[in-house]
Amino acid sequence: MSDPNTHLDTAYEAIIEHNDESRWAFGTGFTDPLAGIDTTVPADIDAAALAGYCRALGDDALILSHRLQEWVYRAPELEEETALANVALDLLGQARMLLARAGRAEGADRDEDALAFRRSAAEFGNVTLAEIPDTDFASCVARLLVFAVWRLALFAQLRGSADPVLAAIAAKAVAELSYHRDYAADWVVRLGDGTVESADRMAAGLVAVAPHVEELFAGTTVERGLADVAVDPSMLRDEVLGTVGDVLLAATLDPLEPSDAGFRGREGRHTEAMAPLLEEMQSVARAHPGAIW
Amino acid sequence: MTGPLDHAERVVADVLDPELPQLTLADLGIVRRVTIEDDTVVVVVTPTYSGCPAMTEIQVDIQRQLRVAGYPKVAVRLQLDPPWTTDWITDDGRRKLQAAGITPPAESAPRDGPVPLTLGRRPPDVRCPRCRSTDTQELSRFGATACRALYRCRACAETFDYMKAI
Numbered sequence: 001m002s003d004p005n006t007h008l009d010t011a012y013e014a015i016i017e018h019n020d021e022s023r024w025a026f027g028t029g030f031t032d033p034l035a036g037i038d039t040t041v042p043a044d045i046d047a048a049a050l051a052g053y054c055r056a057l058g059d060d061a062l063i064l065s066h067r068l069q070e071w072v073y074r075a076p077e078l079e080e081e082t083a084l085a086n087v088a089l090d091l092l093g094q095a096r097m098l099l100a101r102a103g104r105a106e107g108a109d110r111d112e113d114a115l116a117f118r119r120s121a122a123e124f125g126n127v128t129l130a131e132i133p134d135t136d137f138a139s140c141v142a143r144l145l146v147f148a149v150w151r152l153a154l155f156a157q158l159r160g161s162a163d164p165v166l167a168a169i170a171a172k173a174v175a176e177l178s179y180h181r182d183y184a185a186d187w188v189v190r191l192g193d194g195t196v197e198s199a200d201r202m203a204a205g206l207v208a209v210a211p212h213v214e215e216l217f218a219g220t221t222v223e224r225g226l227a228d229v230a231v232d233p234s235m236l237r238d239e240v241l242g243t244v245g246d247v248l249l250a251a252t253l254d255p256l257e258p259s260d261a262g263f264r265g266r267e268g269r270h271t272e273a274m275a276p277l278l279e280e281m282q283s284v285a286r287a288h289p290g291a292i293w
Numbered sequence: 294m295t296g297p298l299d300h301a302e303r304v305v306a307d308v309l310d311p312e313l314p315q316l317t318l319a320d321l322g323i324v325r326r327v328t329i330e331d332d333t334v335v336v337v338v339t340p341t342y343s344g345c346p347a348m349t350e351i352q353v354d355i356q357r358q359l360r361v362a363g364y365p366k367v368a369v370r371l372q373l374d375p376p377w378t379t380d381w382i383t384d385d386g387r388r389k390l391q392a393a394g395i396t397p398p399a400e401s402a403p404r405d406g407p408v409p410l411t412l413g414r415r416p417p418d419v420r421c422p423r424c425r426s427t428d429t430q431e432l433s434r435f436g437a438t439a440c441r442a443l444y445r446c447r448a449c450a451e452t453f454d455y456m457k458a459i
Contacts, residue, residue, distance in 0.1 A: 031349070033371075034371065034373075035352075035369065035370060035371050036337070036368070036369070036370020036371050036372075037370070037371055037372070037373060079432065079433035079435070079443070082433065082435050082436065082437075083433060083434055083435035085435075086435040086439050087435075089342075089344040089345075089346070089439055090342060090343055090344050090439065091344070092344045093342060093343030093344025093345065094343045094344070096343075096344070097343060097373075149410075164374070165373070167374070168373035168374035168376070169343075169373060171373075171374065171375070171376045172340070172343055172373055172376040172377075173343060175376070175378075175401070175402070175459040176342065176343060176459070178402070178410075179434070179457070179459070181410060182410065182412075182434075183434050183435070185410060185412055186412065186434075189412060243410055246410065246412075247410070247412065250412050
């Protein structure tokens, strides 16, 4: 077994050499993104509050992942389609781990699928920035920039969370989020400092995002009840708006004017876009209850 | 001295990465440890990307190869902390990537503290795996799999994959 490739022409032949049923991963039970990880909630942490917090952080990633997946097959260029699909995949991976962490902390036997596919809009805790629909590619990268800068700042702090599982998930996500941020920032600069048309669209994309920005820093009772575990998002405001401002300056665009339209996704107060989004995202799972994939 | 544990370790080390089958799990540096508890082989692996679809396949492959090698009872466990970095790819792994036309990753960014944004930042000296020129250009930050970016060499005009440093 020291070199399994020696008698094969290509490395790819090696992976199909023993092509029996057992090589297909799906339906094999390896579906738990936290398999073998000690998910005991530390004694001094409120398990229900931790579950709610991880659910909300998982929902942020799940819902934006879905919005990004909507670009697959209709992105302006193949490279951008691949890029957005990859960002969506990273976020889906983060969502799976966070929802699995939430399910364990709940102790009510809800797995990631139960949380993703069997909750209604009011039960989702994602910020509304994640759920608003895109109108064009510029609006997509405007939202992705603000989201990635904010989530990166948040997760960089969460690496020190008192919950070791949440801290480990955050540490893993940081490298991915910085990649998402840099991708979005490059496009914002390219479009903002591009043609009159591209600059107009980039500016319009940022205007559409602005009413959902203050909500990112609002915080809820959940975070306040989780000292040392959660991050108070109001502490992130200067850093996040500073970084976004640097990008917009390089893009020769006007500064972002963050406002507060009063939505509070963390408390289940979503925009009208949330219910149709869930209807589509959950349609297959709801049509085939108990299905395994 | 070789015993069942050494043997099981070798079997796990030689499992191929389904997305980069030029590399073994040992080359990738994702196997944390292999132990035998009673009659069960326990394998601890670190996931690569949070959403890497190959992770499930890797777990299945470990179990299957161990079974073929005579270990019917296998438990595959994940370990998230510390997170995997492309710095853990071995020198052997880097040579195999290069030979397969994939430029190995540069050193990854430091793990702690803030992650500064530098617009237009690119990894230094991404070398063409064919002609070795560093006169290369990023075509797309994201490539065929989560771990790769697409580049073009200005010297020989060929496109190639660069394995992202994370």
